[in-house]
Amino acid sequence: MGRIMRFAGISLIFLSGILGVRTAEAGPSRGLRVADGPAMEETTMIQKIRKTDQEWKGILTAEQYRVLRQAGTERPFAGKYNDHYESGVYVCGACGTPLFASVTKYDHGSGWPSFTAPIAEGRLEYREDRSHGMVRTEVRCAACGSHLGHVFDDGPAPARKHFCINSIALGFASANREEGMKKETTETALFAAGCFWGVEDKFGRIKGVISTRVGYTGGHTKDPTYQKVCSDTTGHAEAVEVIFDPKKVSYGELLDAFFRFHDPTQINRQGPDTGTQYRSAVFTLNEAQKEAALEAIAKLDASARYDCPVVTQVLPASEFTQAEDYHQKYYEKLSQRK
Numbered sequence: 001m002g003r004i005m006r007f008a009g010i011s012l013i014f015l016s017g018i019l020g021v022r023t024a025e026a027g028p029s030r031g032l033r034v035a036d037g038p039a040m041e042e043t044t045m046i047q048k049i050r051k052t053d054q055e056w057k058g059i060l061t062a063e064q065y066r067v068l069r070q071a072g073t074e075r076p077f078a079g080k081y082n083d084h085y086e087s088g089v090y091v092c093g094a095c096g097t098p099l100f101a102s103v104t105k106y107d108h109g110s111g112w113p114s115f116t117a118p119i120a121e122g123r124l125e126y127r128e129d130r131s132h133g134m135v136r137t138e139v140r141c142a143a144c145g146s147h148l149g150h151v152f153d154d155g156p157a158p159a160r161k162h163f164c165i166n167s168i169a170l171g172f173a174s175a176n177r178e179e180g181m182k183k184e185t186t187e188t189a190l191f192a193a194g195c196f197w198g199v200e201d202k203f204g205r206i207k208g209v210i211s212t213r214v215g216y217t218g219g220h221t222k223d224p225t226y227q228k229v230c231s232d233t234t235g236h237a238e239a240v241e242v243i244f245d246p247k248k249v250s251y252g253e254l255l256d257a258f259f260r261f262h263d264p265t266q267i268n269r270q271g272p273d274t275g276t277q278y279r280s281a282v283f284t285l286n287e288a289q290k291e292a293a294l295e296a297i298a299k300l301d302a303s304a305r306y307d308c309p310v311v312t313q314v315l316p317a318s319e320f321t322q323a324e325d326y327h328q329k330y331y332e333k334l335s336q337r338k
């Protein structure tokens with residue numbers, strides 16, 4: 001029951017994280033910085049984008065301007081992302097900042113795209129909206145201040161958040177590599193480093209990481225579930241898929257972070273979690289990733305960093321099965337629970 005025992009510690013980390021975010025919002029001089037390395041910051045990295053009304057009018061259509069800059073609302077069931085369930089990332093329609101991962105999108109039935117959580121809390125800003133005789137919480141893009149929609153408390157458990165966003169306030173970057181023009185803009189990495197909750201959380205905080213999801217890979221059975229994988233009989237590892245922008249963070253930097261995030265000398269265990277599902281592994285998607293991983297391991301072994309040799313497996317990526325919804329962004333959900 002190692003996971004339960006770890007809760008107290010994790011909640012504390014999160015509390016301090018949230019305080020850090022609030023501080024960062026109050027004044028830019030006091031940024032949130034996590035001790036784990038220079039790339040591990042989020043909120044303070046949002047670059048504010050300021051344009052005059054005239055400039056916005058020059059780059060937005062009239063309907064985009066009405067919704068994004070004048071807090072308008074599009075007609076329900078009319079927007080192009082209401083019934084859209086491709087894998088990828090939804091970005092701000094005005095400035096392109098990545099805001100919501102497709103894994104958090106769900107059908108609320110309201111007629112507008114609905115999400116359970118943003119990619120990171122610092123990507124959004126909230127304001128009380130008392131228009132139309134109601135008290136609602138308006139959601140804006142933290143980078144450019146554009147209106148996106150509202151957030152309500154009638155979403156799915158556990159967090160119950162329902163981000164109700166106008167399609168026209170969004171753009172979409174597909175994770176599908178076949179989709180031509182987005183092809184070179186993102187890359188995918190796949191890591192196993194013990195319990196995927198914490199590993200996903202840490203990768204999600206790295207600048208340049210666009211989205212993450214947890215799942216199972218490297219096994220020999222079809223349709224793995226958490227229960228089956230926990231029985232340690234399917235051969236699957238708990239793994240994190242990381243979609244990143246190689247112009248902002250390199251695969252090598254992600255590998256460095258991966259080795260920092262866990263102890264790669266432990267065989268089939270991390271801390272209190274034991275079993276092959278908690279093994280240390282890099283699942284490579286191409287020859288360059290394989291070479292980079294092998295080189296990183298050789299360097300670590302040649303260094304004095306560990307007493308024991310690195311046991312991390314380097315394997316070609318096989319089928320990745322997304323884990324059950326409640327495992328996705330697990331620590332983020334924990335931190336939102338009051």
Ligand SMILES: [Zn+2]
Binds near residue numbers: 092095096143
């Ligand atoms: Zn924006």
